[in-house]
Amino acid sequence: MPGQPDVTVVVIGFNDVLRLPRAVGSVLGQSLGAVEAVVVDDASTDGTGEVADRLAAEHPGRVRAIRLPSNSGGCGRPRNVGVEHARGRYVMFLDSDDLLDRHACLNLVATAEETGADLVSGLCTRIVLENASYKERRWYPWLYARRAVFGSLRDKPDLLYDTLSTNKAYRRGFLEDHGLRFVECLHYEDLLFSAEAYLAADRTALIPHRVYNWFVEPSAVTAPSISNRRAELANFADRLEIHRRIDALFRLRGAYELQRAKDAKFVNHDLLLYLRDLRVRDPVYRASFLELAAAYLAELDPRVFADAHPVPAIAAFLLRERDLTGALVAAEYGRGKRLELRTELREQNGRIFWGAQRADSALARRVLDVTGLGLHQRPLRELTPANTVTGLAMWGPHAHLEGHVLNVLGRVSARAELGATLELNDRRRPTRVRRIPATVTHEGARLRWWADFDPVRQIRPYGFADPIWDVRLRLDVDGEEIVTLPGEGTGEGEPFDGVVLPVRPRLTRLAADGMRSYVTHAGHLAFRLQGGSRLTQATMAAVHWAAATAPGRSAWRRVRRLERSLRRTLTARKTKVAVFNSVLSRLPVRAGSVVFESHLGKQYSDNPKYIYRELRRSRIPVHAVWSYEASTRGFPSDATLVKRESWGYYLALARAEYWVDNQGFPDGIRKRPETTYIQTWHGSALKTMGFDQPSMKSGTRAQRARLQRMVERFDCFLVRSQHDVRTLVKGLGVSSELLPAGYPRNDPLVTRGQGDRELAGELAALRERLGLNDDGRRVVLYAPTSRSGPDGRPARHLDPPVDPDRFIHELGDDLLLLVRPHYLSTVRLPPAAQSSMRDVGNVPDVTLLLLLADALVTDQSSIMFDYALLDRPMVFHLPEDVAFRRGYFDLARHAPGPITRTEDELVAELSALAAGGDPGAGRRQAFAERFGEYERGTAARAVVDRFFREAKGARESKGTRDGKRARDGKKASGAGEGSPRGRAA
Numbered sequence: 001m002p003g004q005p006d007v008t009v010v011v012i013g014f015n016d017v018l019r020l021p022r023a024v025g026s027v028l029g030q031s032l033g034a035v036e037a038v039v040v041d042d043a044s045t046d047g048t049g050e051v052a053d054r055l056a057a058e059h060p061g062r063v064r065a066i067r068l069p070s071n072s073g074g075c076g077r078p079r080n081v082g083v084e085h086a087r088g089r090y091v092m093f094l095d096s097d098d099l100l101d102r103h104a105c106l107n108l109v110a111t112a113e114e115t116g117a118d119l120v121s122g123l124c125t126r127i128v129l130e131n132a133s134y135k136e137r138r139w140y141p142w143l144y145a146r147r148a149v150f151g152s153l154r155d156k157p158d159l160l161y162d163t164l165s166t167n168k169a170y171r172r173g174f175l176e177d178h179g180l181r182f183v184e185c186l187h188y189e190d191l192l193f194s195a196e197a198y199l200a201a202d203r204t205a206l207i208p209h210r211v212y213n214w215f216v217e218p219s220a221v222t223a224p225s226i227s228n229r230r231a232e233l234a235n236f237a238d239r240l241e242i243h244r245r246i247d248a249l250f251r252l253r254g255a256y257e258l259q260r261a262k263d264a265k266f267v268n269h270d271l272l273l274y275l276r277d278l279r280v281r282d283p284v285y286r287a288s289f290l291e292l293a294a295a296y297l298a299e300l301d302p303r304v305f306a307d308a309h310p311v312p313a314i315a316a317f318l319l320r321e322r323d324l325t326g327a328l329v330a331a332e333y334g335r336g337k338r339l340e341l342r343t344e345l346r347e348q349n350g351r352i353f354w355g356a357q358r359a360d361s362a363l364a365r366r367v368l369d370v371t372g373l374g375l376h377q378r379p380l381r382e383l384t385p386a387n388t389v390t391g392l393a394m395w396g397p398h399a400h401l402e403g404h405v406l407n408v409l410g411r412v413s414a415r416a417e418l419g420a421t422l423e424l425n426d427r428r429r430p431t432r433v434r435r436i437p438a439t440v441t442h443e444g445a446r447l448r449w450w451a452d453f454d455p456v457r458q459i460r461p462y463g464f465a466d467p468i469w470d471v472r473l474r475l476d477v478d479g480e481e482i483v484t485l486p487g488e489g490t491g492e493g494e495p496f497d498g499v500v501l502p503v504r505p506r507l508t509r510l511a512a513d514g515m516r517s518y519v520t521h522a523g524h525l526a527f528r529l530q531g532g533s534r535l536t537q538a539t540m541a542a543v544h545w546a547a548a549t550a551p552g553r554s555a556w557r558r559v560r561r562l563e564r565s566l567r568r569t570l571t572a573r574k575t576k577v578a579v580f581n582s583v584l585s586r587l588p589v590r591a592g593s594v595v596f597e598s599h600l601g602k603q604y605s606d607n608p609k610y611i612y613r614e615l616r617r618s619r620i621p622v623h624a625v626w627s628y629e630a631s632t633r634g635f636p637s638d639a640t641l642v643k644r645e646s647w648g649y650y651l652a653l654a655r656a657e658y659w660v661d662n663q664g665f666p667d668g669i670r671k672r673p674e675t676t677y678i679q680t681w682h683g684s685a686l687k688t689m690g691f692d693q694p695s696m697k698s699g700t701r702a703q704r705a706r707l708q709r710m711v712e713r714f715d716c717f718l719v720r721s722q723h724d725v726r727t728l729v730k731g732l733g734v735s736s737e738l739l740p741a742g743y744p745r746n747d748p749l750v751t752r753g754q755g756d757r758e759l760a761g762e763l764a765a766l767r768e769r770l771g772l773n774d775d776g777r778r779v780v781l782y783a784p785t786s787r788s789g790p791d792g793r794p795a796r797h798l799d800p801p802v803d804p805d806r807f808i809h810e811l812g813d814d815l816l817l818l819v820r821p822h823y824l825s826t827v828r829l830p831p832a833a834q835s836s837m838r839d840v841g842n843v844p845d846v847t848l849l850l851l852l853a854d855a856l857v858t859d860q861s862s863i864m865f866d867y868a869l870l871d872r873p874m875v876f877h878l879p880e881d882v883a884f885r886r887g888y889f890d891l892a893r894h895a896p897g898p899i900t901r902t903e904d905e906l907v908a909e910l911s912a913l914a915a916g917g918d919p920g921a922g923r924r925q926a927f928a929e930r931f932g933e934y935e936r937g938t939a940a941r942a943v944v945d946r947f948f949r950e951a952k953g954a955r956e957s958k959g960t961r962d963g964k965r966a967r968d969g970k971k972a973s974g975a976g977e978g979s980p981r982g983r984a985a
Contacts, residue, residue: 006034006089007105007169010082012075013096014042017051024055024063026099032106037063038085040078043071048096076182076189079165083175090169097215098166104211108169111205115149118174118201121159122211124167129217139164139214148206153198157261161269163194167212170197183245187238195246195262199253231281233288236274240296243270247299260307263300267308267316275315275331278324279488279523290324305367314354317367326355335522340485342386344445345375345409347831350805352376352409376409377797377828381482383408387473388489389525392496392517395452399501402450403486404443405475409831412477414442415769419476419633422451424459424527427468431567434459440475449473455501455515461529463511464540469527470520476633478769479842487524496525505529510539576650577668584654589674593623595652597661599682601629601644602823603844604636606662607680607718607939610744610847612636613758614940620948625652634844658947664710671713676947679714679736680744683862684724684931687887689731708733716947718743720865721933727888741942742935745847749869750937753851766848770818770838777816778914781853783846785861786822787882798825801857801877802903802910804833810907812836814914820849822861855913857906860884860891868896868928869935873918875900875909896920896927 009027013020020039027037039056041049052065066081079093090109094100108120124139138144140162150156165182174180178200182189198204243266250259271293278286297320305313315330329342344356352371359365375383385406392401401422412418420438425431436458438451461469475482497518505511512529513536520526531537545552569575594615596608604626615622616638624639627649632641642648645666656675659665662682671677690696690707714736719725720743729738742750753759767773787795798821800807807817817837819827827839840849850856850866855873858864859882867874874897878884884891892899897920900906909919928935 003034004089005036005087006032006109007036007092008082008086008088008090008172009035009037009092009094009100009105010079010086011037011039011094011096012042012078012082013039013044013048013052014071014078015044015046015048016096017044017047020048020051020096021055023094023096023099026102027094028059028062029102030100030105031103032109034088035105036061036088038082039063039065040082041065041067042078043068072184074185074187074189076184076186079189080181080184083172083181086172089172091172091175092169093166094212095166097217099213099215101210101213103209105169107207107209108211111147111207112169112171115203115205117149117203117205119168119170119197120205120207121162121168122207122209124162124164124212124214125210126214126216129215139167144206144208146208150204150206151202153201153204153258154255156204157258159198159204160195160258160262160265163191164212165190165193166214168194168197174201183242186241187235188242191239191242192245192249195249199249199255199258231277231285233285233292236289237292239270240292243296244299256301260301260304263304264307267304268312271316271319272312272331275319275328276335277521278328279332279519280521286324290319290322293319294322302363305363310370310373311354313367314370317364321364330354332522338384338483338485339382340384340386341375341406341408342489344406345370347376347409350830350832352830374828376830379480379826380408380411380477381480384484385482386489387484387486389486389496391450392499392525394499394501397454397456398452399455400450400452401486402448403473404446404448405440405473405482405484407442407445407447410445411831412442412447413771414444415771416442416478417476417633417769418442418447420449420451421474421476422453423472423474424469425472426461426466427470427526428466429567431571432466438473447475449475456504459501459503459515461503461505461512461515463505463507463529467512467529469515469529471525471527476631477842479631479633479844481631481633485524487522488519500530500532501527503529510536512536512540573645573666576645576647577666580650580654580669584651585670585672587651587655589657589672590623590655591657592621593625593652593656594658594660595625595627595656596639597627597644597659597663597665599823600663601627604634605745605844605846606682607744608660608662609845610747610940611660611678611680611943612639614744614944615948618941618944618949620944622658622948625656627652665713667706667710677713677715678718678943678947679716679734680718680943681728684720684865685728685731685887686860686862686889686891689728689888691733692731711735718939718943720746720935721931723888723931731888739942739946740934742932742937742939743866744940744943745845746866746869746932746935747937747940748847749850749866750935752870759848762845762848763851766843766852770840770852772816772852775816777814778854779816779818779852780855780857780910780913781818781820781840781849782857783820783849783861783863784822784859784877785863786824795825797828798822799828800833800837801879801906804830804837806903806907808833808836811910811914815910818849818853820846857910864896865931868924869932871924871928873897873913874920874924875906875913877901877906894927896923 011023011027024037024039027035039052041052049067056063056065064085066085068078068081072078083091090112092105104122108122111117111120123141123144126137126139127134128137143158143162153159180193180197180200182193246262247259250256250262274289278289297316305317308316311330311333315327318330319327326343333339333341343354346353346356351369352375353359354368354370359368385408387403387405389403418440420440422436422438423433425433436451436453438449440447440449471486473484473486475484499517500514503512503515513532514530515527516530517525517527531540596612598604598606598608612624626635626639626641627644628635628641629644635641642652653659653665653669659675659677660680662680691704696704696707711732711734714734716737716739717729717734718739718741719729725738748756748759753763772779782801784798798819800817800819812835818840819829819837821827821841827841829837829839843849846863850870855875856867857875857877859876859878864874876891876895876897876899878899878901880901898909900909912919
């Protein structure tokens with residue numbers, strides 16, 4: 001290479017003969033031409049040095065090779081030697097198992113020249129080999145969201161999160177002027193080198209471009225890199241020594257605020273790396289780790305616990321206090337896709353604290369206070385409470401598995417209806433699930449569960465293709481589904497690894513004859529297929545050997561890709577719609593078959609529910625099918641249940657004589673002429689709907705055509721007033737028959753449920769569940785409509801309209817508040833509020849809640865039209881930050897009750913209610929007559945009489961005629977056979 005190169009890339013390697021050429025090739029292939037590679041071999045024994053010499057010989061002037069006489073045991077010495085031999089204006093570093101992006105040097109150097117920066121850093125991408133494929137994970141991408149230039153590390157202390165030396169370009173003069181070199185004989189030399197470089201640099205630049213590819217491969221394929229040797233205690237000791245030297249550096253410069261930022265990064269990142277691996281370490285390692293970590297954490301400024309993220313800070317604090325078990329639990333919270341809560345929470349003076357033990361110091365109270373995290377308000381399904389396995393054994397031919405689930409803050413009450421299902425799923429194909437019924441009981445702070453099953457009959461793996469099976473327990477708590485992961489507890493339960501369940505794989509017992517339990521890296525229960533006989537072991541060994549070869553891995557990847565492609569195609573909604581329209585809709589209609597759906601399968605509720613009840617009461621023979629979205633809990637046991645969007649769902653729709661729903665069946669499927677679609681809808685309109693919406697008016701022609709196609713399928717549309725005809729019907733563009741009968745769900749509101757034994761039973765059960773039977777307080781229902789969050793999407797959480805503490809102290813003696821969020825949201829209630837507030841978001845049928853409520857607080861929800869039929873008090877609460885909606889309805893003009901804008905105003909109105917007041921009494925009757933003029937308490941019967949009773953009569957008449965023809969035919973045939981004329985014929 002003539003002249004001085006722009007960049008010298010120092011490539012270091014040790015015993016990496018196969019990958020070194022690839023790394024050097026990424027240097028030679030740079031789009032910036034003036035780049036040289038200095039390869040430093042750290043005394044390899046596998047021929048790496050010879051390969052380096054060969055590369056230098058093949059590329060004279062561009063590649064130089066240096067071989068160290070003895071192995072240094074780390075990266076510091078080889079990199080320093082490379083810097084000493086560098087000739088370029090800039091220096092970069094590359095490990096022999098990684099690659100530079102093709103434009104790395106060009107982008108880094110151009111930015112340095114433009115900004116005058118001493119060092120420029122770009123995006124690093126970790127490429128991890130998982131399940132025979134590579135997955136990319138960007139390294140601290142939030143640092144590299146945009147191009148930036150900083151004059152000092154104090155301007156951007158977060159730079160200390162990226163302490164890699166390999167995704168950066170340094171001015172060689174800058175390195176020489178400040179004598180910057182890597183520490184030798186210690187691992188994690190990058191951390192100290194980067195801290196020194198950041199401190200020394202007059203200007204540092206960041207670019208959002210990818211510059212470095214960091215490959216991470218399993219140790220089964222290659223020896224783990226130094227940064228991945230966390231199983232060696234010396235690795236952790238080296239990291240702590242490096243941090244101590246960085247601490248000394250910052251103290252020497254008086255950069256105490258930077259030291260705290262570095263310490264926060266240590267707690268948030270470095271410490272968690274080791275803590276999350278501790279579960280698989282031996283007791284000796286754990287004890288030594290605890291001593292090392294606790295000693296270093298005791299040296300840190302206690303204010304670091306406030307600077308770090310809350311839960312990592314708890315882990316570090318507990319480790320400093322030598323509570324290794326507690327630290328491990330905190331470190332694992334938030335790991336993976338689920339926020340698994342493995343510790344108890346406790347409430348004290350209105351605050352929520354981590355752990356069951358009381359904090360005995362001011363620092364402990366500050367660190368362990370997690371009220372701000374809102375853990376007490378989150379739905380249990382978001383927390384994934386800990387599930388501890390307490391027993392696993394074979395009892396004869398049956399397996400017995402039991403455990404208990406943490407009841408966080410006692411939020412699962414003793415009155416809750418509980419259900420459970422144990423699931424074993426194929427790790428490679430999570431959709432392949434074996435479901436086993438389980439039993440669950442309430443035990444105060446825990447929910448105890450157990451399951452007995454026959455593994456030979458109920459599991460049936462394929463063998464070979466599905467070697468690992470994970471375990472889940474699905475809990476149903478009053479209709480709310482909670483998925484938990486059975487596994488190890490915090491020192492509780494019996495060891496459950498090593499238990500063998502007999503199985504009979506579909507690919508014969510040559511594939512396996514047992515499933516051995518084991519503890520996963522994250523501490524959960526899983527099973528691995530194994531062979532007990534010599535023949536089975538030999539077969540499995542042969543398969544594993546074939547899979548370990550390059551052709552075997554390649555063939556397996558092709559099979560997996562094909563299988564995934566076929567599965568995606570067969571389960572895609574587009575495929576199901578196409579098959580429905582071309583094939584399923586040609587099947588014969590099943591007479592009397594009705595598909596019911598409420599709120600897209602979320603509930604057994606609303607108008608479809610009450611039409612279904614009337615059909616049962618009338619004893620009209622129909623084949624009822626109900627669709628469900630997630631859980632079948634609460635749906636009728638005497639109906640066929642199909643999961644929404646499943647193949648069975650589309651088949652049921654194709655063969656149905658009737659469709660009944662309140663929102664909309666899937667777009668794209670064409671309703672056949674033989675099917676009658678009864679659209680009940682779910683409420684009168686306030687805001688503009690359908691084609692009247694501004695977004696639809698300004699939308700595309702395709703959007704309007706889609707809505708038109710969906711509405712044109714309706715054969716009947718229920719309306720409850722002329723207001724619906726002028727607004728809802730017009731806005732949606734409904735052209736079908738209008739049935740002015742009111743809403744079936746409102747029949748009990750008009751009749752007050754008189755004579756309805758089934759409804760009375762449901763109300764009694766709900767009263768018992770909510771603890772209302774012995775409570776003399778008046779019941780107020782708070783049921784607002786959906787609100788938008790800051791991002792414009794529906795808000796995920798709903799807070800009560802009055803601060804819980806204030807409600808308890810000012811209104812709690814007289815009123816009990818039921819909080820009913822929109823189905824797109826969940827309620828956030830602190831545990832202390834349970835004395836005067838109840839979350840009723842999991843009660844599917846709002847009609848029952850309306851009947852229980854003595855008064856309603858709402859906003860601009862259409863529930864006002866329903867509740868008005870009861871002629872009970874209503875208050876309309878619209879906080880000051882909520883605007884009045886403009887559409888079909890003027891709330892300020894028509895509201896049959898007071899409108900409040902502040903919490904004080906609402907409390908005043910509720911106080912008046914508690915004292916027996918009845919605001920708006922004079923306007924409610926006129927309101928109900930205007931917006932519910934067709935409500936007579938007979939809507940369900942009107943629908944049944946109009947469509948089902950007539951159809952039943954027609955079918956019976958047709959059956960009578962067909963039977964008479966058959967009998968007449970038999971008589972005629974018999975007469976012919978018995979007469980001479982017949983015989984002659």
